[in-house]
Amino acid sequence: MWVYEKKLQYPVKVSTCNPTLAKYLMEQYGGADGELAAALRYMNQRYTIPDKVIGLLNDIATEEFSHLEMIATMIYKLTKDATPQQLREAGLAEHYVSHDSALFYNNAAGVPFTAAYIQAKGDPIADLYEDIAAEEKARATYQWIIDMSDDPDLNDSLRFLREREIIHSQRFREAVEIVKDDRGQKKIF
Amino acid sequence: MANPLPKEYYKQLEEIQAADFVVHELILYLDTHPTDQQALSQYNQFAQYSKQLKRAFEAQFGPLQQGSPNPSSSVWTWNSTPWPWQV
Amino acid sequence: MSSEKRSFSSLKSYVPRRGLFDPCPPIGYKYYSTPPNLYLGFQPPGLPQFSPQEALKKGTLWKVFYDYYDNPYRKGGKGRG
Numbered sequence A: 001m002w003v004y005e006k007k008l009q010y011p012v013k014v015s016t017c018n019p020t021l022a023k024y025l026m027e028q029y030g031g032a033d034g035e036l037a038a039a040l041r042y043m044n045q046r047y048t049i050p051d052k053v054i055g056l057l058n059d060i061a062t063e064e065f066s067h068l069e070m071i072a073t074m075i076y077k078l079t080k081d082a083t084p085q086q087l088r089e090a091g092l093a094e095h096y097v098s099h100d101s102a103l104f105y106n107n108a109a110g111v112p113f114t115a116a117y118i119q120a121k122g123d124p125i126a127d128l129y130e131d132i133a134a135e136e137k138a139r140a141t142y143q144w145i146i147d148m149s150d151d152p153d154l155n156d157s158l159r160f161l162r163e164r165e166i167i168h169s170q171r172f173r174e175a176v177e178i179v180k181d182d183r184g185q186k187k188i189f
Numbered sequence B: 001m002a003n004p005l006p007k008e009y010y011k012q013l014e015e016i017q018a019a020d021f022v023v024h025e026l027i028l029y030l031d032t033h034p035t036d037q038q039a040l041s042q043y044n045q046f047a048q049y050s051k052q053l054k055r056a057f058e059a060q061f062g063p064l065q066q067g068s069p070n071p072s073s074s075v076w077t078w079n080s081t082p083w084p085w086q087v
Numbered sequence C: 001m002s003s004e005k006r007s008f009s010s011l012k013s014y015v016p017r018r019g020l021f022d023p024c025p026p027i028g029y030k031y032y033s034t035p036p037n038l039y040l041g042f043q044p045p046g047l048p049q050f051s052p053q054e055a056l057k058k059g060t061l062w063k064v065f066y067d068y069y070d071n072p073y074r075k076g077g078k079g080r081g
Helices: A019-030 A035-048 A051-079 A084-089 A093-099 A124-148 A152-180 B007-032 B037-061 C052-058
Strands: C011-014 C030-033
Touching (some): A035 A051, A035 A124, A084 A093, A124 C030, A152 B007, A152 C052, B007 B037
Antiparallel strands (some): C011 C030
């Protein structure tokens, strides 16, 4: 089970009223390499991974849910006071006619989330390599969003999230070393 | 809740976020380095410190966590303090 | 191997090949990130840390992993050739 805490992992501040940025951020909300995909991927793989690395998958998955909450907060703040007119100008007319300003799990192009974005092969190497790739893809997505954004406060939070992808990638790489390890014996080729 | 929150709210919240961040970083590190004694003792130290900060925050601004004591005997305060996306 | 001494950068670049019929003016350099975790291997114990406040700001407790990113294509950004 989980115990909810009424706080974000990192403060989210937004300095400009810019619903277009909300549209871009949906990529990290309901997109293929977004935080929902990350959280569900690791949370689901943890059942069938060697015991030595279950904790890591569990704990990174938990952190991803807090990142999902940060992204949701950004989208919420960027759209909460926007008029239908402003949303149309931001390219969110299609979103508005279906959802008003409700958040929804779709990507920046409006494609709804699907479980096909994630994998669970049941092979520890295949799954951990997928996780490493997922972290690199999420890191790249944060870079491309930062490239598109001129909001200094938003970019500050996005840089935090990008840095977390680097740390997760590091830990998953260490997990690969742990599951490869043959009780301290080095294989000599 | 229409009232802006005092500066102190943000200050204390950020101290908690910083302490919890250290705790969380050490959790991930210890997941792959389970016998690093220096990291273990730092983890215990910051886990303790975070608890203290949260107790002080909750006494002033209401419950932060499910399971925290309700500060009033007449009204449930969990839903009357702002949510993370509202602050 | 270049004999020129350069400090390490986690921002790499290359110049995309130009064809005769490429319609857009050349972008110059294309950039990509190679963050520090790609070079460290299994993290050794006792690495230098940031203070808690600074760690939160930077998104990492350990200094070795810190990798600031800004739009490399913007004028005045940290993009380099």
